[in-house]
Amino acid sequence: xxxxxxxENEEYDFIDLPQVAGDKLERLPYIHRILLENxxxxxxxxxxxxxxxxxxxxxxxxxxxxxxxxxxxxxxxxTTCGPALVDIAGMRSALAEAGADPALLxxxxxxxxxxxxxxxxxxxxxxxALERNMAREFERNAERYRFMKWATSTLADFHVHPPGTGIMxxxxxxxxxxxxSLVPNEEKRWIAPDTLIGTDxxxxxxxxxxxxxxxxxxxxxESVFFGMxxxxxxxxxxxxxxxxxxxxxxxxxxLALVVTHVLRRIDLQDKYVEFYGPGVSELTAGDRSVVxxxxxxxxxxxxxxxxxxxxxxxxxxxxxxxxxxxxxxxYCRRVGLWFDPEATPRYxxxxxxxxxxxxxxxxxPSRPQDRLPVSQTRAAIAPMKKDGTPAAGGGGPDxxxxxxxxxxSCTNTSDPRLVLAAGLLARKARIYGxxxxxxxxxxxxxxxxxAERYLRRSGILSDLEAVGFGIVGYGxxxxxxxxxxxxxxxxxxxxxxxxxxxxVLSGNRNFPGRxxxxxxAGFLASPPMVxxxxxxxxxDLDILTDVIGYSQTGEAxxxxxxxxxxxxxxxxxxxxxxxxxxxxxxxxxxxxxxxRELDAPETTIFPWDEASTYxxxxxxxxxxxxxxLGNYTARPLLVLGDDITTDHISPAGAIAxxxxxxxxLIGMGDDPKDLNVYASRRGNWxxxxxGLFTNRTVDNMxxxxxxxxxxxxxxxxxxxxxxxxxQKYAAADQSVVIIAGERYGMGSxxxxxxxxxxxxxxxxxxxxxxxxxxxxxxxxxxxxxxRLPPQYGPAALGLEVGDILEIEADESLIAPRCPVNxxxxxxxxxxxxxxxxxxxxxxAEVENLRAGGILPRILxxxxxxx
Numbered sequence: 001x002x003x004x005x006x007x008e009n010e011e012y013d014f015i016d017l018p019q020v021a022g023d024k025l026e027r028l029p030y031i032h033r034i035l036l037e038n039x040x041x042x043x044x045x046x047x048x049x050x051x052x053x054x055x056x057x058x059x060x061x062x063x064x065x066x067x068x069x070x071x072x073x074x075x076x077x078x079t080t081c082g083p084a085l086v087d088i089a090g091m092r093s094a095l096a097e098a099g100a101d102p103a104l105l106x107x108x109x110x111x112x113x114x115x116x117x118x119x120x121x122x123x124x125x126x127x128x129a130l131e132r133n134m135a136r137e138f139e140r141n142a143e144r145y146r147f148m149k150w151a152t153s154t155l156a157d158f159h160v161h162p163p164g165t166g167i168m169x170x171x172x173x174x175x176x177x178x179x180x181s182l183v184p185n186e187e188k189r190w191i192a193p194d195t196l197i198g199t200d201x202x203x204x205x206x207x208x209x210x211x212x213x214x215x216x217x218x219x220x221x222e223s224v225f226f227g228m229x230x231x232x233x234x235x236x237x238x239x240x241x242x243x244x245x246x247x248x249x250x251x252x253x254x255l256a257l258v259v260t261h262v263l264r265r266i267d268l269q270d271k272y273v274e275f276y277g278p279g280v281s282e283l284t285a286g287d288r289s290v291v292x293x294x295x296x297x298x299x300x301x302x303x304x305x306x307x308x309x310x311x312x313x314x315x316x317x318x319x320x321x322x323x324x325x326x327x328x329x330x331y332c333r334r335v336g337l338w339f340d341p342e343a344t345p346r347y348x349x350x351x352x353x354x355x356x357x358x359x360x361x362x363x364x365p366s367r368p369q370d371r372l373p374v375s376q377t378r379a380a381i382a383p384m385k386k387d388g389t390p391a392a393g394g395g396g397p398d399x400x401x402x403x404x405x406x407x408x409s410c411t412n413t414s415d416p417r418l419v420l421a422a423g424l425l426a427r428k429a430r431i432y433g434x435x436x437x438x439x440x441x442x443x444x445x446x447x448x449x450x451a452e453r454y455l456r457r458s459g460i461l462s463d464l465e466a467v468g469f470g471i472v473g474y475g476x477x478x479x480x481x482x483x484x485x486x487x488x489x490x491x492x493x494x495x496x497x498x499x500x501x502x503x504v505l506s507g508n509r510n511f512p513g514r515x516x517x518x519x520x521a522g523f524l525a526s527p528p529m530v531x532x533x534x535x536x537x538x539x540d541l542d543i544l545t546d547v548i549g550y551s552q553t554g555e556a557x558x559x560x561x562x563x564x565x566x567x568x569x570x571x572x573x574x575x576x577x578x579x580x581x582x583x584x585x586x587x588x589x590x591x592x593x594x595x596r597e598l599d600a601p602e603t604t605i606f607p608w609d610e611a612s613t614y615x616x617x618x619x620x621x622x623x624x625x626x627x628x629l630g631n632y633t634a635r636p637l638l639v640l641g642d643d644i645t646t647d648h649i650s651p652a653g654a655i656a657x658x659x660x661x662x663x664x665l666i667g668m669g670d671d672p673k674d675l676n677v678y679a680s681r682r683g684n685w686x687x688x689x690x691g692l693f694t695n696r697t698v699d700n701m702x703x704x705x706x707x708x709x710x711x712x713x714x715x716x717x718x719x720x721x722x723x724x725x726x727q728k729y730a731a732a733d734q735s736v737v738i739i740a741g742e743r744y745g746m747g748s749x750x751x752x753x754x755x756x757x758x759x760x761x762x763x764x765x766x767x768x769x770x771x772x773x774x775x776x777x778x779x780x781x782x783x784x785x786x787r788l789p790p791q792y793g794p795a796a797l798g799l800e801v802g803d804i805l806e807i808e809a810d811e812s813l814i815a816p817r818c819p820v821n822x823x824x825x826x827x828x829x830x831x832x833x834x835x836x837x838x839x840x841x842x843x844a845e846v847e848n849l850r851a852g853g854i855l856p857r858i859l860x861x862x863x864x865x866x
Contacts, residue, residue, distance in 0.1 A: 001040060005191070005334060007327045012182070012191035015040045017335045020051065025336045027058050027346045029237040029274050030306040033336055034193045034212045035069060041183075041192060042070040042229070057234045061348040066842045068229035071195040071213070072181050073110040074221050077168045077476075079117040079652070079679040080199035081160075082144055083618075083752060084218045085151050086683045088225075089606035090621030091859055096605055098623050098863050103604050105862065106156045107225040112176055113148065113160045114168030117679055119475035120482035121406075121443045125468045133473045137163055138594055140676050143614045144683065149600035162595035165586060166474045168198070169205040169410040170447030173289060174318045175586055177211050179307060180328045191331055197221060197230065201296035201749040201773055202508060205410060208289025209314055210307035210337075214272075215296065217773050218751035219780030219854045226858055231844030235301065236271045238263075239347030242279025244356035248566045251421060252283075252290035253412055253506065253526035257361040259291050261371035262353060263298035270772055270841065271348065273300040278341045279355045280305060285314030286415035293411045296747075297368040297508055301772060306339035307332045319582035364510050364523035365502065367643070377523060377539035381502065384521055389497040396493060397439045400540030403490045403501035403519060405440050407469060407527045409479035410447040412506040416454055419446060420572045422469070422527035423460030424564035429535055430466045432561075433552035437537035439489035442468035445477040450585040458576035467531060474589070479507035480748075481653035482677065483516045494518065504533040509747065512697050514647050517654060520697075532559055613668045615683040620758060620781065623859045625852040628763045628782045629811040635729065636799045637711055637722065637736040637760060638693065639701040644740055645747035646774060648695045650688065650756050652679040652748070660690035660709065660721050682752050685759060689723045692756045701794060702801055712801045726760040736760065737805060739794050740767035745774025754781045758853075764807060766822070766836055768793050775839050782853035784809055785839035786820055792834050802827030809838070811850055816840045 003016040015037045018025055025033065032054055039050035046068060053065035076084065092102035119137045123129040138145070148160050165171060183190040194211045197203065201215040216230070224230060240263070246255060263273065273295065275288070283291075288310075292303035307328070315325050332338045360374045365381055372380055378400070385399045397403075412418045422444075429435075436442055444464060446452070452471060455461035464470065476482065483503075485491075493499045503515040503522040510522035523539060533539060536548045547556045564572075601607055608617050655662050655675040664687060666672050681687040693700075694709035703712045706719060713725040720728070729736050738757065744767035745753060754777035757765070764784040778785045786809075788797075806823040817837055824832040840846060851857035 005331070007330050008323050011189070013188040014191050014331065014335065021055060024055055024058055026343060029239070029345045029347060030337060031212060031235065031237055031272050031274055031302065031304050032057065034195065035067065037193060037335070038069055038195060039067055041190060043068050053234050058346050061346060062236050063234035065234050066231055067234055068231055070229040071109070071197050071224065072183060073112065073196045074224055075168055075172055075176070075196055075198035075203060076111065076113045076221065077117045077200055078113060078115045078144070078148065079682055080218045080749070080751065081113040081148065083682045083755070084199070084222050085147060086615060086618050087222060087621045087855055088155070090618045091855060092605050093617065094621060094623050094859055095862060100863050105226070107158055108227040109224060110157045111159065111225060114165065114171050115145070115148070115161060115163045116167045116475040117480060118482070119163065119473040119477055121441070121445070121472050121477050121484040124441060124443045124472050125470065129470055129472045134163060140674065141680055142598065143612065144680060145598055146600040147615050147683065149598055150602070150606060153600065153602040154604055161590065162592045164449060164474050164592055165589040166449055167410040167447035167476055168200060169202055169293065170414040172206050173209065173414055174448055174450065174582055177206055177209060178324070179210055179311065179315065180331050193337065197224060199749055201747070202293050202410065204295035204302050205289050205293035205414070207292040207295070207302055207304040209285050210305060210311050212302065212304060214301045215749045215773055217749055217754065217777035217780055220776055223854050223858065231842040233841055236348040238268060238271050238273050238300070239345070239350045240273055240275045241277035241350055241352050242275055242355055243277055243352070244279055244354045245282045246355050246358060249563060250358050250360060251418060251526045252287040252415060253418065254361045255287065255355065255358050256291045256294045256411070257363045257371045257524065258358050259353065260294045260298040260363070260369050262351065263300065264369035266351070268299035269769065271300055272302040272304065273298070274302070274304045274347070276344065280339065281308065281310070281341045282355060283310070285310050286417055290411060290415055294368070294508060307337055308339040317577060317579055319579040362523045362525050362529070365521035366510060366512050368509055368524055374529060375542045375544045377543065378541060381500065381521055381539060384500055386498045386500045391493070391497070397490055397499060397501060398538070398540070399500045400538045401490065401493070401499060401501045402440050402504055402533050402537055402539060403486050404478060404483055404503040404505065404515060405436065405442050405530050405534030406478035406483065406503070406505040406507070407444045407530050408477050408505050409507035411508045412527050413446045413451065414448065416577065417569050417573055418527045419451060419455065420458065420460060420576060421564050421569050422531050423455060423458070423464050424568055424572060425528040425531050425562045426467045426469060427460065427463040428562045429531070430463050432555070432557050434467065434535050434549040434557060436468050436534040439487050440534050440537055441487050442534055443472045443478060444469040445473045445475060446471065447474070449474050449589045450581045453581045453585055454576035454578070457578065458572055460572065460576070467535070469531060478505055478515055479509070480679070481514055481516065486516065486518065502539050504530050504539065506530050511645050511647055511747065513695055528564065532562065613665055613670050613684055613687065614681065616685060618685050620755065620853070621855050623856070623863055625856045627811055627850050627852050629784060629809050629814055629849055631808050631810055632735050632763065634735040634737040634763060634805050634807060635714055636702060636739055636803060636805065637725070637762060638738045639794050639799050640738065640740040641699060641701065641794060642741035642743060643746060644744050646745055646750040646753040647747050648698050649693060649745070649753035650678070650750055651691055651695055653677055655681070659694060660723070661687050664690055688752055689756050689759045690721070692722055692760065702799065714801050717801060722760055730761050735763045737807070738762055738765045739797065739799060740765065741794050742768045744770050746771040749773040751777045751780070754778045754783065758783055764809065770839055779840065779845045779848055780854045782849060784849060786836040787839050788836055789834055797824070799824070800827060814838060814840070814846055814849065816842060816846065
């Protein structure tokens, strides 16, 4: 099973997959081949059982067998790392109070943190916007950044990449990922596939270069920090067979939106996706990564593309050393991980996509899976129009006005072809003298600091700047809601005339209120299409045929006059690309003077400050909190509909002065004009719990007209903020539950959406279906997720104030997918009974629930070891 291989005069140990699996290897999906290698190398005494489970999957294409997976590393960003570090700091304090050594709590795998989620677009469209936005970022987040820097001094193998080093997934693509890794231990010098988990749902972007990874919640990541493997069923793998070739003018974004639209229509819950077939070879690694990035949007756990010559070409183009590239090829060919476009492994099911049939596409106006032809934006917003008073003289923003046009997000800015395509369109627009109307807020926030180098070398940066798309930062910005304030003309038109403005962005999500709390509509588009709509200033048109603007000579300009050909993009890339850019660009960004000079404590135990409004000791990082399982009665706290996202549950955007969180922070002494965003406050549980479910589109069906973030308390029948009602229920020792519809918890891998709910006293969430990461996060914090029978959705149950639920979730009987008896005793005396299903997938999840969650389980293990 274990063999030695010599590559470039170096000897390595490796798991010989062809020897282990024999003829079965070529029938296994590539994902299963990587999992097989992992369990044989890391699972110890459980390796043979896990091996049999994986090889046995071939017979049926599905399995209920559980296997462990221990990735090589963990990837985080600053707003998911912050809560995790608060947990770790809290657990270290708890260990010290229990008489144990707090230094025992240390990562056993490499952890990388990208500081990318805090930069906002406060300044745009002018000289110095980048520098001014970064300065504001440090002003707002200095306390959080000191806390992160404390972690680098006290936690083993914990690496923080400072502001300005780009977006985590681009950093992973261009610098961190090895594709094949050296994994030495005390006995062996292993060579193995690079694997990771990330605390962001778009972690599968790295699947585009053949690295198996998926997104998890912060709590699950913390367990991996400390050596607990991820427990999963041998996954079902859906094969997506690609054929044909993309047409001229069709971009990777268009393909990603088509794939998302097609796959979201099938059930991919807890399934992995792998691409195969001859069409895969027609896609660059950049193309593949754009598609893989949209994995959470199409509902899968992965969007895996196997390793081939295009993978190697990408490694060369990003400055990886040639010796390592040869190692990747030699190893992958030897162990059966090299892609064969003619092979057809065994899959659970197969979906066919012909690349030649993909057309230019958008998604919107409110969900990323809602693909539409680029010509159909007018029809898409028609049902949403406010019928606002038209601008006097027709010179101002009306319904459909583009309020925000943002080239943003790792999804599309990690691929230089897409950014250069936008630049070429900007160049032609500049020649015609076109510029966006004054109400459009424009921005360019690349995922990598290398972007400035290739854009400047090609001469395209000045063209982008000329049409308002200068670089405003290297981070997530608008894609995650850090879009900054709207322009004055848009704000005025919304207030005075009630118009419906929209956002157009090259991001991955467009849920109402996500990009900006005042914007209900948004369209996902390729970078050049973002500029096209910015120039038009509205989506209330047919962008393919209508006039976008008029040249300085009065000539009508249409999209066909601006859109770059594939050959033009290829020529621009050849001129712009330099593999020598990557190392110096990252070295320069990593050497940030401001970060270097930031002072931080270097103690083993973090010195908590009771006056802090950013970092507060959490109540859930305690020894012996106890299980939430059992037989109990519960009041419904919230009754919700379908598609409740983690943004709905725990917002990330700006904190309003008049909000419950705003009033709390002002009461603590914070400046009302500088309350920052919810994402920055995730280290303060008291601020976060007050923001739960406050998205204005959240409808609590427990009664009519309940304001967002509120509920009706029983028996007082007062309408109260959720956190206030939760305090009253807790004082009365009354459990509460949440009822929801389909796809509860979709969106970002936001563990605070589970942590916050636990602080409301919620013991269970009953929904028709759950998004995978949020389901895992609920279990990680100790809350039982339960699937309602299809005929008993929230509307059918008809719960009202005064109803009570009796739940039988006995700790000794709970098991994966077990039935859970539920009885509703209504206020009018009637009784209704049904059987829900525990949304538990593995026995490891059962153990976490019995322990009260992952954090108590870790503390229990460490204090027992003492």
